[in-house]
Amino acid sequence: MIRMLLRVLGREYARPLRRTVALMTTTAIAEGLSYALLVPVLNALFGSTPGDAWPWLAAFGAAVAAYAALRYISDLSGFRVGAALLRGLYHRLGDHLARLPVGWYESGRVGEVSVLASRGVLQAMSVIAHLLAPFVSACVTPLTITVVILAFNWQLGLAALAAAPVVAAIQIRTARSTAAGDAERTERDQEATARVVEYLQAQPVLRAGGRTAERFRLLDDSLRDVERASRRSTRSALPGVLGLTLTVQAMFTVLLVLGTHLALGGSIGAAETLTILVLAARCADPLLSLSDIGGSLRGARTVLAGLDTVLRTEPLPEAAEPVQPVGRDVRFESVTFHRGGRTVIDDVSLSVPEGQRLAVVGPSGAGKSTLLQLLARFHDVDTGAVRVGGVDVRAIDPEVLMAQIAIVFQDVWLFDGTIEENVRLGRPDAGAAEVRAAATAARLDEVIERLPGGWATNVGEGGALLSGGERQRVSIARALLKNAPIVLLDEVTSALDPVNEAAVHEGIERLMAGRTVVMVAHRMRTVRRADRVVFLDGGRIVEDGSHDELLQAGGRYAEYWDLSLTPAASD
Template identity: 80%
Template structure:
């Protein structure tokens, strides 16, 4: 557990963690040794002159005060380290996630990372603040007390020591038996959480379709499975808890009987027997807490394992000697890209001279959006090369590459904040006049004027308080403010109403002016003004040319164009 925690933390935080563990271990030993002073105290109290106990009581009080000071320091260190680790791990996880390829983010993995970044990370990093000190105390303090027992009377100390391997075996067996149930419980928990979110998000559709009862049944099934899994977890933990309790009680009973036998035989005094029984009783509390602490540590260890798996995922490699592109032309040279066993792009070659526009069209699933993602290096190609300004994107530093490119997606994501905050993401250091000019060029000013809060209007999580067209205008204003020489457009008008489509087209035209552009579109009328059009099908370019040239060929593009002019296609 500690080794995994130190590996996940990395070298930067490992040393403070080691110091905290050492301090907590010293505190646990000091606690056990302070109880050793009960032996001379009880000897004096049961001796001929009870007043002789006063010096020992003073020493005992000083030892308890020293232990209290150490406990304060160790607990404070645990909280400080835990807080520092939590903040540091948020930064480390965020930086690592930002470097992972986009293909890593499957639908299931996004939910997993969401849970990990919230509850999971809190649980894992809470080990230092809340679990480490009790766990070390439960392990070290009883062993220290047993060492004191051995010093007082080796027979009774040995009897207490015999319980140590039994308790360790119980903990190991309990952890092994609960490993499967813990994993099943975590899976059921994620499934139930997903069902709850799905049920809430699908309310409009469910109510319109009158299928609320059915959805309740699906949610109930997931919650019942979670309940059954929780019951199995409790039942799996029960033998360990009962076994630990019986072992501790048996140890105490054996010590009581052995102490009485030795005292009656004159081999030990009554004061020593009483002191050892008091020490044994003090051992019981931390030992019995091992069941609860063990369960929490297993949960934290599972989260640490998931966090470790994510942090071990290799990001896209950065060049050792990055090259700065001097031009803004784009080129695919014999590019092949596979996603799993599926070939998405198959030996594609194309070029986009600086300042020109390339439109990529084709049926759904042809690989059009993948072309844009490869240009932005969201993935690395399996064969061939993608170049920006004549430089392979793998030889360009990520920050440099992203500074060269502005991307406008079909599905715009806005962060929970004001409209101005979201526009400024394009260039945070831009002046107010530049932000206002970008908004005007994107026709976002029309939206701002009719909103009560104006620029200070909060867009809500993911921009839910704005319509799709309004979100697109924010996205275009953001791209205009960035003022990058290369623009990538992905189906930006495919789901807009006529009014917003006209406004977005106006903003897009301003964004494309004088820049190198690659656009993907389903509505073919939006690509007529492109300098060149590439028709993509099953990952291959089957036709390439300008609009008029491709119509004259009467090939795949011409057929698509005719379909786009029919009433059904234009609706």
């Protein structure tokens, strides 16, 4: 547990955590040793001169006061270290997530990252602030008391010590038997979180379908899975709880019987027997608490394992000596890419000279968007190479590569801030005049003029307070402000009304002017202005040429073009 915690926190946080653990261990030993003074206190009380107990009683009080001071210092240290490491872990997790390839963020990651970044981090830090001190005390204090008993009477000490391996075996067996249940519970929690997010996002569809009064079956099923997983986890921990309780009771009974036998035989005094039984009783409480503490630690360990898995996920490798691209052309050289056991891109080769436009057309699932993602290095190719300016994207510094590329997606994501803040993401250091010029070029100024807050209008999470066309104009303004030499467009007008489509097309034309462009399009009007068109199907290029050449060939592209001219397609 401690090793995993140190691995998750990172090397820079190892020293304060080790100091805290050492302080907690010292406190637990001091607690156990303080009880050793009960032996002379009770011997004096039950002896011929009870007044002799006062010095020992004062020493016992001083020892308890010293223990209390150490406990205060160690608990305070635990809280402070936990609070400091909480911030550090958030920063480390955030920095690492920012370095992971965009392709890592699949839909199934939403619930996982949400749980880990919220409850998971807090649960991991609660180990230091709330669980570590009781756990160290529950393990070290009984062992110290056992050593004290062994010092006064070796028979009773050995009898108490015999319980240690039994308790350890029970804890290990319980941890193993509950590991699968805890992992399943965590997995179900993540799935349920993802379903809750999905349920909230699906509200417009559910309401449009008249299902507002119905239960959402997928969410209900995931919540029932959480309930069943919780039951199984609880049942798997029950034998360990019972076994620990029975072991502690058996240990006390053995000490009681053995102590009575030794006292009756004259091997030990009654006062010493009573003291040792008091010490044994004092061992019981921390040992019994191991059940609750162990369950909490196992839950935290599962979360730590999830955090450890994410933090050990390797970002895409960076070149030791990055190469600066010397041009703005784009090339795919025999590129093959697999995902989920399926070949998404299959031996694709094509080139886009600097300043020209390539349109990628094809049916859904053909791999069109994946081509853009490989060019932006959201993933690394399995074979072949993607080159920008003659340089393999894997040899280019990631920041340099992203500075060369502006991307406009179909699904625009805006951050919960003002319109100006979202536009400035393209180039944060841009002047006010440059931001306004980009907005005008994207026809975003028309949107700003009719909004009560103007540039200071809050767009809401994901841009929910703006329409789809308005969000797309913000995205184009952001790309224009970035002023990158290579532009990637992914279905940017596939779901816009005619007014917004016309405005977005105008903004897109200004964005593409003089730049190298790779565009994925369903609306064929944007394809006509491309210098070259490739028709992609099943991850392979099946047709390649200009718009006019492909129409004359009468192949798949011509069929798509004819369909786009029908009234149904136009509607």
